[in-house]
Amino acid sequence: MKADNAIDLVNVTKKFDEVTAVSKFTVEIRKGEFFSLLGPSGCGKTTTLRMIAGLEVPTEGQILLEGGDVSSTPAYRRNVNTVFQDYALFPHMTVRKNIYFPLKMKKISPSEAETRIERVLRLVNMEGFGNRLPQQLSGGQRQRIALARSLVNEPAALLLDEPLGALDFKLRVAMQKVLKDIQRNVGITFIYVTHDQSEAMTMSDRIAVMKDGLAHQIATPDEIYNNPSTAFVASFIGDMNFVHGTVLDNDGKTCVLDVEGQKVTAKRAVDLGKGAAALVCIRTERVQVNPHRSVENRVSAELSRIIYRGTDYEATCRIGRAELRAVVQAVTWDAALRVGGTVELAWNAEDVIVFPREEEKDVIKYSGEAV
Amino acid sequence: MRGRGTGLKIYGTLIFVFLYFPMVIVLLFSFSPTRTIVGLSGLTLKWYQELFQDPRLLIAFWHTVMVGLCAVAIATVFGTAGAFFVTRVEFPGKGVFRALVMLPFLLPGIIMGVTLLIFFRNLNVHLSMFTILMGHVSFTTPLVMFQVSSRLSRMGPTYRWAAMDLGANPVQTFWHVTLPMIRTALIGAGLLAFTVSFDEIVISYFLTGTWMTLPVYIYGMMRFGLSPKVYAISTIILILSLVLITFMARYTGRSADTYRVRKRDAG
Amino acid sequence: MKRRISKPGEFIKGVPIAVWLLALVAIPLIFTFIMSFYSSSGLVIDRTLTLKNYKLFFTDPLYARILFKTIRLAVAISMLSIAAAFPLAYMVSFKVRRGRNLLFMLCIIPLWVSYLVRIIAWRTILGNRGVINSALMALGLIKEPLTFFLYNQFAIAITLTYICIPFVFIPVYTALEKIPRNLLDAANDLGANELRTFYNVILPLGLPGLVTGFIFSFIIALGDYIIPLQLGGTQGIMFGNLVWSQFGFAFNWPLGAALGFILFIIAVAILGLTSKFGSTEGGFLGE
Numbered sequence: 001m002k003a004d005n006a007i008d009l010v011n012v013t014k015k016f017d018e019v020t021a022v023s024k025f026t027v028e029i030r031k032g033e034f035f036s037l038l039g040p041s042g043c044g045k046t047t048t049l050r051m052i053a054g055l056e057v058p059t060e061g062q063i064l065l066e067g068g069d070v071s072s073t074p075a076y077r078r079n080v081n082t083v084f085q086d087y088a089l090f091p092h093m094t095v096r097k098n099i100y101f102p103l104k105m106k107k108i109s110p111s112e113a114e115t116r117i118e119r120v121l122r123l124v125n126m127e128g129f130g131n132r133l134p135q136q137l138s139g140g141q142r143q144r145i146a147l148a149r150s151l152v153n154e155p156a157a158l159l160l161d162e163p164l165g166a167l168d169f170k171l172r173v174a175m176q177k178v179l180k181d182i183q184r185n186v187g188i189t190f191i192y193v194t195h196d197q198s199e200a201m202t203m204s205d206r207i208a209v210m211k212d213g214l215a216h217q218i219a220t221p222d223e224i225y226n227n228p229s230t231a232f233v234a235s236f237i238g239d240m241n242f243v244h245g246t247v248l249d250n251d252g253k254t255c256v257l258d259v260e261g262q263k264v265t266a267k268r269a270v271d272l273g274k275g276a277a278a279l280v281c282i283r284t285e286r287v288q289v290n291p292h293r294s295v296e297n298r299v300s301a302e303l304s305r306i307i308y309r310g311t312d313y314e315a316t317c318r319i320g321r322a323e324l325r326a327v328v329q330a331v332t333w334d335a336a337l338r339v340g341g342t343v344e345l346a347w348n349a350e351d352v353i354v355f356p357r358e359e360e361k362d363v364i365k366y367s368g369e370a371v
Numbered sequence: 372m373r374g375r376g377t378g379l380k381i382y383g384t385l386i387f388v389f390l391y392f393p394m395v396i397v398l399l400f401s402f403s404p405t406r407t408i409v410g411l412s413g414l415t416l417k418w419y420q421e422l423f424q425d426p427r428l429l430i431a432f433w434h435t436v437m438v439g440l441c442a443v444a445i446a447t448v449f450g451t452a453g454a455f456f457v458t459r460v461e462f463p464g465k466g467v468f469r470a471l472v473m474l475p476f477l478l479p480g481i482i483m484g485v486t487l488l489i490f491f492r493n494l495n496v497h498l499s500m501f502t503i504l505m506g507h508v509s510f511t512t513p514l515v516m517f518q519v520s521s522r523l524s525r526m527g528p529t530y531r532w533a534a535m536d537l538g539a540n541p542v543q544t545f546w547h548v549t550l551p552m553i554r555t556a557l558i559g560a561g562l563l564a565f566t567v568s569f570d571e572i573v574i575s576y577f578l579t580g581t582w583m584t585l586p587v588y589i590y591g592m593m594r595f596g597l598s599p600k601v602y603a604i605s606t607i608i609l610i611l612s613l614v615l616i617t618f619m620a621r622y623t624g625r626s627a628d629t630y631r632v633r634k635r636d637a638g
Numbered sequence: 639m640k641r642r643i644s645k646p647g648e649f650i651k652g653v654p655i656a657v658w659l660l661a662l663v664a665i666p667l668i669f670t671f672i673m674s675f676y677s678s679s680g681l682v683i684d685r686t687l688t689l690k691n692y693k694l695f696f697t698d699p700l701y702a703r704i705l706f707k708t709i710r711l712a713v714a715i716s717m718l719s720i721a722a723a724f725p726l727a728y729m730v731s732f733k734v735r736r737g738r739n740l741l742f743m744l745c746i747i748p749l750w751v752s753y754l755v756r757i758i759a760w761r762t763i764l765g766n767r768g769v770i771n772s773a774l775m776a777l778g779l780i781k782e783p784l785t786f787f788l789y790n791q792f793a794i795a796i797t798l799t800y801i802c803i804p805f806v807f808i809p810v811y812t813a814l815e816k817i818p819r820n821l822l823d824a825a826n827d828l829g830a831n832e833l834r835t836f837y838n839v840i841l842p843l844g845l846p847g848l849v850t851g852f853i854f855s856f857i858i859a860l861g862d863y864i865i866p867l868q869l870g871g872t873q874g875i876m877f878g879n880l881v882w883s884q885f886g887f888a889f890n891w892p893l894g895a896a897l898g899f900i901l902f903i904i905a906v907a908i909l910g911l912t913s914k915f916g917s918t919e920g921g922f923l924g925e
Contacts (some may be wrong), residue, residue, distance in 0.1 A: 053534050075535040076543075088533035092551045101547070105538035186486065382730040386722050390803065393759030396769055402761060402773055445647045448760060460651055462877030470662050470913065478905050479861020485898035488885060489673050490666035508663040516655070566706050570752045573864060575887065586754050593868065597761060605755040616750045620743065 005051060005067070006031045006157050006189035007080075008362045012061035014047050014213075021047040024061070027155070029191065033122035034183055036192045036200040039210035040236070046195045046305040048210075049159050052191060054078045064154050076105070081150035086166065089134035095121075095145050096130035102137040102153045111274040120148040123182060140171050147182065155169040157189040164199065176202055197237045201225070208234045210355040211362065231359035234281050239289065242363055245280040245354070247272045247308065255354055260320030283294035287326035289315055289343050290334060297347040304340050317345060394609060411537065418603035431588035435440035438500065438584055439568040440495030442507035443561045449508070449555065450515025457516070458523040480573030483509055487593040488577045498580030506574040511564035518563065520554035523549075566615045570608070667902070674896035676743025690857070691896035701880070701897070708877040712859035716806075718799040719855045720848065723806035727847075731814040732822075742811070749804035757868050760797040764788045764869070774776060797869055798859045805858065807853030813847025814840065853912040857905055868905055877901065 007029040013098055014022040014299045022044040029035045037045035040332065050056040052063060054075030063071045064370040081102070089098050096117060103113040121127050124144040134142055137164070143163060152157055164172045177225075180203050183190045192202050200207050209232075210217045228234035233241070245257035245264060255270040256263060257278055264280060272278055301317035301324065313333045316324045324345060404415040422428060457469055475483050487509065491502050511562040530552065534544040579587045585604075592601055675687040695701045730741045744829045748756075764787035771783040787793060817840065820836025825835040863878030871878065881901060 053532075053536055074540075076538050076540050079535075082533070082536045084533055085527050086529060088529040090530060090533075090548055090552070091555075101539075102537035104547075105543060117593065153538070189500070198460070379725060379729050383726050386726050386803070387744065389722070389800070390744075393756060393763060394748075394751065396762055397755060397759045402795055422924065439657055449654050449658045450822060452651065452653075453658070456652040456655055461650045462643050462649075470909075471663065472659060474906075477857065479857055479878070479901065481861045481863055481881055482902050482905065485881060485885070485894060486666035486670045487662070489670045489891065491890075493669050493673075505662060508658070512655075512658055514642055514664075566750050570754065573862070578866070586752070590753055591757065591866075593761075597758060601758055602762075605752070605758050607698075608752045612750050612752055614748070616747060621802055623852075630915075637662055 003321040004031055005029060005064070007191070008062075009052075010063035010064070011050070012048070012051060012058045012063060014044070014051060014056060015059045020213050022051070022058075025213075025215055026061075026247070027178045027208060027218055029189060031139070031189055032187045032191065034180070034190045034205045035201055036194060036204040036207045037073045037210060038194055038197060038236075042194055044213040045129075045195075046161055046211050049082070049161055049191060049193050049319075050317040052102050052157070053080055053159050054084045056081075079153075079156045080159055081153060081155040082161060083143075083150050085162045085165045085348050086285040087134075087146040087163075089142055089146055089149070091134050093132070093134075094130065095132050095137070097154050098134070098145060099130075099149045107154060116152055120152045123151065123185065124148045125178075135269065140175060143175060144178070147179075147267065151182075151186060151188065155188065157191055160192045162194055163192075164194075164196075171181065172199070176281045179203065179362075201237065209236060211236075215277040225273060228236050228281075228353065230362065230363065231279055231281070232362035234353060234355070235363040235365075239284040239327065241284055241324050241327075242283045243282075243319075243324065244357065245278045246355075247274055247276045247278055250274060254349070256352065259299070260322050262319065263297075264299070265296050265349040266351060266354050267296075267349035268353070270354045272354065274355060277356045279357050279363075280354040281355065281362050282324070282347055282351055284314070284325045284327040285312075286347050287311065287324060288327055288346045289326050289337070291344070291346045297352065300343055301343055301345050303337060303339055303343050306337065306339055315343070317343060319345075380603055392598075393444070397609065400599065401606040403599070408605045413598040417497055419607075421600050422603050425600070426587075428588060429601075431583050431585045434583060435585040437568055438507055441504050442511050442568045443564045444505075445508045446511035446515045446564050447557060450512045450560070451553075453512070453516040453521050454519035458520050459528075472516060473513045474508040474519075480510075480571075481577075484574045484577030487574070491578070498516055498578055498582075498624065500582045501579075501584065502578040502585060503575050506534045506578045507568045507571060510571070511568055514564050514567065515557075515560040518556050518560035519553055520529065522553050523538050526552055556624045559619050560617040562615055562622065566612055569615075570612070639702075641764070647786070667887055668894045669900075670899055673892050676892040676895075676901050678890045681889060683839060691875055691893045694893065695900060701808045702814045702839050704875060705900075706876050707859060711795060711876070712856045715795055715798045715802060715859040718762075718795065719802035720810075720852060722799065722812055723851065724844075724848065726803075727807050727811040727814055727844075745807050745811070746804050748800075749808075753801065753864075756801060757797060757865060760793070760800065760871060762791050764796070788869060789874065791870070791874055793869040794874050794876070796853075797865050801865075802855035802858055802866040805854040809822075809847040809850035810844060811847070813844045814821055819841045840876055850912055857908060860884060860905065861901060875883045 005028045009025050009029075011028045012022060012025045013020065025044075025048060033320060036145070037048055039045050047056060051058050054070070054073060054077075057317075058071060061071070062069055065078060065080065082306050089095075091099065099117045099120060100113055103116065108116070117130070118127070121130060124147050126141065126144050126148065128136070129141065129145070134145070137145065167175060179190075183203075192200070192203065192248075199250075201224075204221055206218065206220055207224055208215045209224060210216065211232050213284050217224055217233045219227075224233060225238055228237065231242070234240050245259040247255060247270070248258050248263070249272055250258040250272060252269055252335065253267070255266045255268070255272070255282055257266065258264075260278055266280070299319055301319045303312075303315060304318050304323075305316040307314040307316075308330075310330070312330050313328050315328060315337070317324050317326065326345060373396070375465075401418055402414040402416070404413060404417065425594065447506075453472060457465065457472075462468075487506055489500070491505075495501060495528055526549075531544055534548040535541075539547060570586060571584075572590060575584055575587055577638070589601060589604060592598065639840050673683075674691055675689070677684045677686070677688050677690050714813055726745060730738060730745060736743055761768070765771070766783045766785060766788065768787070770787060771780075774780045775783065821843075822835060828836065861878050863876060863882045866874045866876040866879050867882075869880075877897070878901075881894055883888045883895045884897065888894075
């Protein structure tokens with residue numbers, strides 16, 4: 001609970017009747033940080049955001065805003081602003097009046113307000129749109145105005161609830177960059193809710209990955225990608241192979257497993273004893289097909305499907321009953337490979353992640369790109 | 372769906388004739404000097420002149436306007452409060468509550484007439500403007516509530532959240548955001564309530580003493596056959612309700628939002 | 639993620655509407671219910687509780703006969719209204735491209751045209767010296783005016799049908815408008831001709847609106863007493879007139895209360911059915 005934190009959540013819990021939406025969430029969000037709450041729908045990310053905004057009151061726990069307890073402060077007295085999923089621009093007000101609204105509530109003089117409105121319109125690159133009505137703007141433009149309206153009061157933190165969800169793919173990607181640039185410009189803490197893992201990965205300084213009200217991991221994108229703390233996180237982010245294995249040997253630094261009768265080595269701390277049922281995970285792009293260099297793990301497999309995806313090929317291979325997918329850059333793909341042939345698959349021991357088998361139920365099957 | 376369906380179109384046209392022929396008849400009769408349609412010889416405004424020389428009719432007209440305006444005012448307050456209640460407050464049995472509130476509008480008017488008559492008699496309230504007004508409040512309130520609550524639920528809660536989030540307390544939220552956004556629904560509901568109230572007779576007939584509204588007065592006139600004056604006042608009512616609906620159409624329903632946008636675009 | 643019950647403080651919003659509901663709906667109904675157990679002797683109401691009024695209703699065949707007649711006529715009127723309004727709604731919704739909004743408005747304008755004016759119009763048309771008779775006489779088809787137009791059930795039926803058509807049109811049209819147009823293309827694509835598309839796609843999907851429309855017109859026809867008074871004559875006495883007359887010249891308020899309460903029960907039962915089978919939205923006011 002350092003004083004330079006923008007927001008502290010301490011054991012924050014929210015129950016709706018008997019359903020627990022958020023369970024004992026603790027996190028420190030630093031000033032100027034781009035922090036994302038990522039998870040599938042119903043994971044409690046929006047509820048968490050609404051509690052920070054003051055639109056929901058936590059059942060237990062504390063919310064601190066710049067060090068001060070705001071747990072029971074109503075939304076209109078909190079120095080945080082939200083960009084809603086559908087923007088919630090007031091349809092009966094022009095763009096200018098929409099942005100003026102929070103200033104008016106703070107009783108800021110019209111002349112002062114005018115300069116601030118102009119400044120924030122410039123920031124979102126929407127000068128000259130002040131007299132339009134929200135209905136006369138495109139989705140992306142509305143998005144920018146909603147952003148401007150939430151920023152004009154210079155809040156301690158800006159909360160964004162799936163702000164790009166309503167936009168089409170290309171616009172979404174463009175807006176991601178805009179958002180990131182604006183955040184860097186104004187230096188305000190952003191708390192960003194999304195179910196789109198690639199969006200969270202591109203923009204965030206840190207991500208909290210949530211499921212069923214629990215924060216599974218709170219870390220940097222790099223950490224989350226390379227060292228997922230649970231099988232759920234591993235499956236939700238990126239493209240991951242999951243195969244069953246049994247621990248043969250484990251000295252705390254290196255773990256040797258049996259996968260379909262072949263040996264697989266994992267070079268990392270695994271908390272499983274000899275003979276334990278394990279879930280072995282390898283990123284698809286870390287699996288090499290017929291490698292030239294020698295690596296620790298080598299298994300032979302039968303090539304069962306090839307899918308060409310433009311920049312890369314996805315090769316599905318069978319090892320006994322298990323299935324492994326390898327994603328290979330198109331430029332390095334060996335055109336001689338055919339379905340039904342035998343290939344050698346290889347990967348580094350550092351790239352093998354091992355979880356207890358019980359976590360298999362948390363694995364999200366078709367994560368891929370966000371739908 | 373290609374060019375077929377000629378039979379349907381003929382049938383549809385016949386229904387339209389059926390719908391509008393009676394109104395045309397009333398219109399024609401009000402200008403006819405001879406009380407018949409066949410051999411219509413010239414037009415006259417005589418009957419309209421006579422209307423303005425009938426002080427009791429003018430008083431009844433004034434009464435109707437008064438009852439209508441008062442009923443709209445009261446119904447708007449109760450109906451809007453009710454609309455906020457049913458859209459924002461959650462409790463078990465809300466569906467039943469909603470249905471109960473709609474009853475005075477959905478039930479045959481005679482039931483409201485009977486129950487209110489018995490009610491007022493039990494309380495020793497004499498039949499007067501007050502009893503008629505209460506009768507009108509009974510069925511205009513659900514009307515306003517229905518219009519406003521459907522606007523509120525179509526609006527959803529996000530605008531309110533956004534306002535609170537941007538620093539508006541509940542009163543400011545209502546005044547600056549919610550109220551302007553339901554304004555057209557309120558106006559539309561008010562016009563609708565006035566139109567219905569202006570015309571009401573089934574309930575009023577039970578609750579009328581000597582203080583009469585226009586429909587009750589006309590009803591009295593009709594007992595002695597249909598005088599041309601009846602046609603003249605009917606035509607006036609007809610035109611009045613057409614004007615009211617035209618305004619109403621601008622304020623209620625989906626058309627209102629698109630209407631506003633279109634107007635701005637053009638301007 | 640919705641709370642099932644709001645905080646107690648929120649319920650203060652319900653006070654005005656609850657007051658209104660109690661004062662103008664609930665208590666009057668309770669008073670009526672209580673009065674239905676009183677009896678009347680001459681001009682005085684006897685406040686000892688008795689089942690006399692209900693006994694009379696169930697034993698005197700007059701009441702059952704008129705109620706049955708009223709229900710039969712109300713069903714006929716509802717059917718007629720559907721016969722007129724359904725094709726109209728179908729046409730406006732599916733068959734018209736240009737001027738659809740205008741046609742829609744034309745269909746619902748009669749809803750807001752004065753009830754009394756419509757009665758006046760039909761009396762004018764059907765009367766002995768009315769439009770039809772004058773026209774027929776002028777054409778030389780008849781010598782004496784035909785009397786069978788007015789003061790019977792036919793006159794009631796035609797006038798009430800006229801009044802009910804928009805009430806059927808609106809829910810049916812709303813239901814039809816909700817049918818996704820690509821569904822029709824799909825049906826055509828699968829080789830269904832127009833008639834079969836109508837039976838297999840449009841009719842089932844439009845049914846909730848149809849049920850709502852039927853019930854609206856049924857309720858309107860069931861409780862009306864002004865139209866029978868104006869156009870029904872002696873053979874057009876309806877249940878509503880029976881109720882009305884207890885408060886008028888018969889001056890038997892307790893019996894009127896009992897009959898009114900019976901009508902209330904019937905109406906509520908039927909409205910209950912609508913909420914089960916019909917569509918509630920777009921029901922009557924267009925929003």
